[in-house]
Amino acid sequence: MTYALYDILDIRDKKDLKSKLSKTLTQRKFRDKTKDLKRLNTYMTETTKSQLDKLCEHYNKNIQDMIKQTIEQSYQQLTNDQK
Numbered sequence: 001m002t003y004a005l006y007d008i009l010d011i012r013d014k015k016d017l018k019s020k021l022s023k024t025l026t027q028r029k030f031r032d033k034t035k036d037l038k039r040l041n042t043y044m045t046e047t048t049k050s051q052l053d054k055l056c057e058h059y060n061k062n063i064q065d066m067i068k069q070t071i072e073q074s075y076q077q078l079t080n081d082q083k
């Protein structure tokens with residue numbers, strides 16, 4: 001039944017349907033990939049942002065991974081210092 005309905009659609013309607021289905025699939029993949037992540041929005045000075053960018057470039061990491069690595073290292077150091 002579904003294929004028969006698709007076959008009678010106008011070419012523009014087919015393109016529109018394909019586009020909507022593609023966007024839906026892309027959104028679903030994104031949500032599945034980020035479901036265990038928490039969103040963080042913050043402000044920082046231009047200097048701090050520039051430093052972060054340089055760190056990212058040096059370590060070949062994206063901002064998210066660089067922040068994660070920095071926090072994990074600092075936390076590790078903190079917990080080791082408390083022992």
